[in-house]
Amino acid sequence: MERKKIYAYLIIILLWVIPGYINGQSEEESCSLAFSLPEIALIDIEPAGISNISLTLTTNPESGLPVTASGAVNDDLWINYTSSLATGSNNRSVTVQISSGAIPSGVAVTLQPSAFSGSGSGITGTPVGPVSLSSTSQTLISGIGRCFTGNGMNNGHRLNYSLEITNYNSLRFNESSTIQIAFTLTDN
């Protein structure tokens, strides 16, 4: 009889104690969240839609003095780019080349990009130096990592174009030419 009472008390105690332990019980469920940040290489010339410029040699009103190229400069245009790279990817460069048309004989078109300025951030590129434009692709800006320049004028690199007389003998009166210049953001 005494043993049964002990069992009964034991069960009652268990009824009190077990829920107390189970109060701390928890259950876990999960879901998966995934998204991708892609590699991106975008480049354009600003201001958009009016990226044509004109460079003209200046005639001298005084006889005996040469035609000059001192006024044949333009810095109206800016180059913008966005570059996103995966881990371990090489930096990028901007290359430039004449994609159509030919520069008139006796002159050269030189392009010098300014250092980066603007609202962007990241590892922007470094101008390589003045480039004399030709139909051969040349590096204009190098060392572009993960970055964005900001959009529009006054962001990125200002493009400083200038015309130079390379051979006076080859100049032709009233000669003009339209050339198209292609910029490429390329993987190194």
Place this chain on the structure above:
Amino acid sequence: MKKYFIYLIFFFLITAINANSQRIYVSGDPTFPSAAFDLTEAGNNFENSVTSSSGTYITITHQNGWYRLFGNFNWRVTIHKSDIIWNPSLELEARRSGNGSSGSLFNNWISGGTNFQTVTNIPSNFFEGGAVRNDVPVEYRINNISVLIPADDFETTIYYTVYEN
């Protein structure tokens, strides 16, 4: 008589064990608008933040039918994540964007979690309530998205844990 008493004891014992077993169910994996990770204009960065276009739904219930019916249990839900591929610059936030629906006769309440809160790898309280609660919608937001973060396919597992309150 003695036999019935023993049966009764076992019934209460099993009931007591089951009585405190809340259940949580999570349905749906969050998705984000694909346009948020696509740039078209050179010079721009990604939008800093993107909010999920579809989230997840959480249901809290009880293993015991009496508890489900009368709702005499309270609970709290914690949230944390476990990264598979993640970048420390990225910040994940979650918020309860609705109340879901009640599923018991009594004690139907839900509170907290309606403001975006950062989800880290350490559990933190998300929201709490009482009784059965069905399909509580959860919305997610990712902050600090940038082209400066190495391009990759990011993935993390979000864990919800229910505790008795």
